Amino acid sequence: MNGARKFHPLLLCSMLALVAGTVFPNQALCRVKARFEPRIPDIPGYVTLKCDFHTHTVFSDGRVWPDIRIEEAWRDGLDAIAISDHIEYTPHQDDVRRDHDRSVEIARPLAEKLGIILIKAVEITKQVPPGHFNALFLKNSAIVEHEDYLESIGRAVDQGAFIFWNHPPFRQKGNQSIWHPEHTRLLEKGWLHGIEVVNGRDYYPEAQQWCLEKGLTFLGTSDVHSLIDFDYDPHAQAGDFRPMTLVFAEEKTESALKEALFARRTAAFLEGNIYGESIYLRPIFETAxxxxxxxxxxxxxxxxxxxxxxxxxxxxxxxxxxxxxxxxxxxxxxxxxxxxxxxxxxxxxxxxxxxxxxxxxxxxxxxxxxxxxxxxxxxxxxxxxxxx
Ligand SMILES: [Zn+2]
Ligand SMILES: [Zn+2]
Incomplete structure (x- = not known):
């Protein structure tokens, strides 16, 4: 055992602050890292996991290093995130190596240290139609790259991936959410499992209707490219939480999360609104x-x-x-x-x-x-x- 007594970092911090307070009043020397967990209740039989399944890093068109996404998720009280860099769009490739598996590899150690479930994902980025899709729970991201959308999505599905359609109005006529034959084709193959009902601060009523009519899973994501606190700041403004997918899972594990996503036990959360089915909305209210x-x-x-x-x-x-x-x-x-x-x-x-x-x-x-x-x-x- 080490005989030297060490000051706990927090204790040292407050001692320094005390000294500084006498010399430089009102000057904060140290910032304590704190996690603020949005109080969204569990419902009977399930834990409510707070998740963001759509984020970017410098490995596509994002502006942050991958482990920053983990630090943000921890601070924002999330249970799980997916890093979902674009496969077909890598504008930083002259400065950052083009490698579709690398962003998750870099983020993984911090995710494990902080207890954040990190899901390996990509954004399959095609012209409209069919548009952009996130593939979650990949084992190998590199092999998903293919110019044909069906081939690309098929290679993800072969790995057991969960596929959802991102921001349906994106680059559609008049920014309307339009369902195309390509989407029917994916649905009929069993290769489309969910849709973003919420992306950033946008809510898409058509997407919610499709979730109900076609039996798809509700997703709410940030699609963050820059620092999350540039877009949402619950620390400065009460209730300004980032958009989330609430997943009603049997436990907090990646496999339970995956099971719940395929079973459609989710709701999308944005600005205090929750979009989902009554069987989940009612118990959230009754528990809260x-x-x-x-x-x-x-x-x-x-x-x-x-x-x-x-x-x-x-x-x-x-x-x-x-x-x-x-x-x-x-x-x-x-x-x-x-x-x-x-x-x-x-x-x-x-x-x-x-x-x-x-x-x-x-x-x-x-x-x-x-x-x-x-x-x-x-x-x-x-x-x-x-x-x-
Ligand atoms: Zn996109
Ligand atoms: Zn995106």
């Missing part, structure tokens, strides 16, 4: 939101307060969905992340009497099960009515 008091007493037309706790970082925007015979309740309310909000209710009649179970009907506008739709949610109250 709890009533502090579900029992209230109302005397005549008098009022009472129901306190609602939101344990997540998702700002749920609720709008009343119908009326209740016995009670008035607010038309709209926002459940502030990490806070308890008051829901004021009042009686409608002096004649109501006795104990009743009352369900307050709302829709969560930020939970989107289909384009233009919002998720119904309920608060179950146990109300004792008394005559004045």
């Amino acid at each position: 939101v709890k009533l502090v008091n579900h029992q209230v007493t109302i005397t005549g037309k008098g009022g009472a307060v129901v306190q609602v706790r939101n344990r997540s970082d998702i700002p749920f925007r609720l709008e009343a969905d119908g009326e209740v015979a016995e009670l008035n309740f607010p038309d709209s309310v926002t459940l502030v992340p990490g806070a308890i909000v008051q829901l004021g209710v009042s009686g409608k009649s002096v004649e109501t009497e006795g104990r009743k179970t009352i369900s307050l009907p709302y829709r969560a506008l930020n939970l989107v099960p289909a384009p233009g739709k919002s998720q119904p949610v309920r608060f179950e109250l146990d109300v004792t009515f008394k005559k004045p």
